[in-house]
Amino acid sequence: MSLMLPSSGDDASEQADQSALLDLAGYNIRRAYLVIQALFDQEMEKHDLRQAEFSVLSIVRGNPGINQRALADALAVAPPNLATLLDRLEARGLVARQRSTEDKRVQHVELTTQGVRLYSRALKAAGTADAQALQHLSEAEREQLKTLLRKIFVE
Amino acid sequence: MSLMLPSSGDDASEQADQSALLDLAGYNIRRAYLVIQALFDQEMEKHDLRQAEFSVLSIVRGNPGINQRALADALAVAPPNLATLLDRLEARGLVARQRSTEDKRVQHVELTTQGVRLYSRALKAAGTADAQALQHLSEAEREQLKTLLRKIFVE
DNA sequence: TATTGTTATACTCTATAACTATA
DNA sequence: TATAGTTATAGAGTATAACAATA
Numbered sequence: 329m330s331l332m333l334p335s336s337g338d339d340a341s342e343q344a345d346q347s348a349l350l351d352l353a354g355y356n357i358r359r360a361y362l363v364i365q366a367l368f369d370q371e372m373e374k375h376d377l378r379q380a381e382f383s384v385l386s387i388v389r390g391n392p393g394i395n396q397r398a399l400a401d402a403l404a405v406a407p408p409n410l411a412t413l414l415d416r417l418e419a420r421g422l423v424a425r426q427r428s429t430e431d432k433r434v435q436h437v438e439l440t441t442q443g444v445r446l447y448s449r450a451l452k453a454a455g456t457a458d459a460q461a462l463q464h465l466s467e468a469e470r471e472q473l474k475t476l477l478r479k480i481f482v483e
Numbered sequence: 484m485s486l487m488l489p490s491s492g493d494d495a496s497e498q499a500d501q502s503a504l505l506d507l508a509g510y511n512i513r514r515a516y517l518v519i520q521a522l523f524d525q526e527m528e529k530h531d532l533r534q535a536e537f538s539v540l541s542i543v544r545g546n547p548g549i550n551q552r553a554l555a556d557a558l559a560v561a562p563p564n565l566a567t568l569l570d571r572l573e574a575r576g577l578v579a580r581q582r583s584t585e586d587k588r589v590q591h592v593e594l595t596t597q598g599v600r601l602y603s604r605a606l607k608a609a610g611t612a613d614a615q616a617l618q619h620l621s622e623a624e625r626e627q628l629k630t631l632l633r634k635i636f637v638e
Numbered sequence: 639t640a641t642t643g644t645t646a647t648a649c650t651c652t653a654t655a656a657c658t659a660t661a
Numbered sequence: 662t663a664t665a666g667t668t669a670t671a672g673a674g675t676a677t678a679a680c681a682a683t684a
Contacts, residue, residue, distance in 0.1 A: 344557035345545040348606065349538060353613050353629060354519040360635040361516045362559070364509045379513075380674085383504060390500040397642065402499035404517070406676060411644055433642040433683045451503065458508050464634040473631045474508060479619045480515040535651085552665060561653060566667055588660045588665040 364461040371453040375446060380405060380413055382454065385439065385447040388423060393436045395428070422446055519616040526608040530601060535560060535568055537609065540594065540602040543578060548591045550583070577601055 349355040365379070372382055380403070387402050388394060394402075400410045414437065417423045422443035428434035439447060462470050504510040520534070527537055535558070542557050543549060549557075555565045569592065572578045577598035583589035594602060617625050 342553065344542050344549055344553055346542065346557060348541050348545055350629075350633075352609055353617055353625060353632075354523050354609070355538075356629045356632040356636075357512065357516050357519055360632040361512050363636045364512055368509050378673090383510075386503050387499050387501065390503055394499055395642085398497065398499055400643095402501060407643065408645075408677085409675065431642085431684070435643070454507055454509065461635050462508055465631060469631055469634075470508060472627070474505075474511045476620060476624055476628045476631070477508075477511040477515040478505075479624075480616050481511075481518045533650090550665080555666095562666065563654080563668075564652065586661070586665085590666070 360461075364457065367457040367460050368454065371457040372450065374453060375450045377446075377450055380409075381417060382447075382450055384410075384413055384417060385422065385443060385450065388437050388439050389444065389447050392438050395434045395436055396425075397434075399437060417443070515616075519612065522612040522615050523609065526612040527605065529608060530605045532601075532605055535564075536572060537602075537605055539565075539568055539572060540577065540598060540605065543592050543594050544599065544602050547593050550589045550591055551580075552589075554592060572598070 368379065372378065377385070383403050384399070387399055391398075391402075396407065396410055396414070400407045403410070405413070414423060414425060418425060421440055424438050424440055425435045426438070428436060462473075465473065523534065527533065532540075538558050539554070542554055546553075546557075551562065551565055551569070555562050558565070560568070569578060569580065573580060576595055579593050579595055580590045581593070583591060617628075620628065
């Protein structure tokens with residue numbers, strides 16, 4: 329369609345040829361990531377949660393009493409950034425930090441009752457964003473997509 | 484393996500349960516994106532190119548004389564950010580901006596000879612990063628992955 | 639000495655407002 | 662009035678160094 333463009337590319341209504349980039353898996357992943365990220369953010373905004381905050385709630389929900397080190401590892405977040413993340417979530421009454429009695433350097437993190445409630449609603453919202461992003465894929469295709477993606481990030 | 488953890492999550496060698504997040508396509512895409520992005524950056528570093536700069540070179544290579552407006556649209560980059568991107572690439576002698584004679588507001592962008600040469604090498608490097616990220620996928624799986632991803636970002 | 643968590647800081651990306659020059 | 666491109670700036674996200682408390 330935009331093959332053999334004359335060397336002038338004036339027409340703004342003309343779409344640029346992206347075939348070289350579309351051959352790269354990395355570019356396709358990035359483009360899909362941007363779409364689903366936007367849908368996700370739109371849903372999470374309703375709960376005043378950012379991506380990283382939702383991930384914190386999710387890991388803590390599935391691993392009550394996890395310490396900050398393990399939490400930072402699971403999230404691939406640097407410890408200083410986790411500290412400020414938790415500051416905000418704690419100030420909102422969604423998580424609680426408790427100093428370990430066995431090793432006083434360690435802090436255990438838990439969801440508060442309010443945190444559990446918000447996470448439950450946020451998880452539904454995340455599912456909604458997912459469903460929107462995947463609306464053109466069959467159930468089998470959705471499973472296959474996840475399977476293929478995991479082959480990239482699981483060692 | 485980490486199912487039914489006791490409510491203490493002390494052991495730092497223990498991996499946190501991420502099953503709730505792994506059910507979400509968005510999380511799988513993000514994790515895969517982070518992996519391929521790291522490999523890509525590592526390859527591009529050899530050519531002193533950032534992701535956005537590589538994309539600029541690629542679009543301009545396939546659309547010589549494209550104007551900045553169309554280029555910004557294709558890249559999903561805000562015009563102010565494209566301006567500084569092009570400043571750097573132009574200062575390095577990789578692209579050239581030429582004011583249109585028909586509409587003096589418009590600038591056409593082209594690769595210089597040096598830009599073509601660098602892009603050619605960078606494209607190979609991008610392929611290398613791609614191959615590393617996809618090393619556990621068969622050729623058929625790689626094609627299917629791209630097909631599935633495009634169903635997400637093509638409207 | 640090494641580790642957990644914190645503070646402070648810096649760098650990159652991205653987004654917006656305000657400007658210019660042209661149309 | 663609207664558009665192409667620019668400058669300046671502000672906000673996220675991310676990364677590192679230096680520190681305090683504890684082991």
